[in-house]
Amino acid sequence: MFEILPWGARRELETLRREMDRLWEGFFGERRGLEPEVWAPALDLSETKDKLIVKAELPGVDPKDVDVSLTGNVLTIKGEKKEEKEEKEENYHTIERRYGSFMRSIRLPVEVEEDKIEASYKKGVLKIVLPKSEKAKPKGIKIKVE
Structure with a gap:
């Protein structure tokens, strides 16, 4: 029924x-x-008049284990977060931290000057500054008054 x-x-x-x-x-x-679950760092991409700024959270990652590259207009950050090894016996109750290789790619919205890119690492945050190419910078147009 x-x-x-x-x-x-x-x-x-x-x-x-x-x-x-x-x-x-x-x-x-x-x-x-x-x-x-795949571990990948969180990214922020911001823009000013003259540059793009990418910030990636990489807590616990040694900067020597990070590689940054640019192919065309795609920025790629890859590396590895290595697991800490201790000598003493430990019985884990919870494991939430992620380890292993990671890779993040982000398409840049404008052309940048590849030879002037700078990267720095401070307090677990990788900061990449990408100066815009002259073509990508906004141009002012004067208006003629007749």
Whole structure:
């Protein structure tokens, strides 16, 4: 037999079913390791009149283990966050920090002067300053008054 449900109740049951499916997939997916989490640094890209600035969070990463490259207008940051090894025996209860290789690429919105790019690392943040090419800088246009 068919059961008649009010429209709102049918929607609530469907929402509940989807939420339960999501919970079960998350629980069993993590346990089986079906979808390993990939560690990648968070990036900010900002722009001024003369330059682009990229900041990447790289806490715990040795700057010697980071490589920055530019191909065309794609900036790539790659490297490795190495796991700290200690001599004493430790029994972990929770492990949330991520380790391993990473790579982030970001398409730059304008052309930059490749030979004038500067990179610095301070307090776990990599800062890359990319001067805009002369073609990319905004040009003022004078208006003739007649």
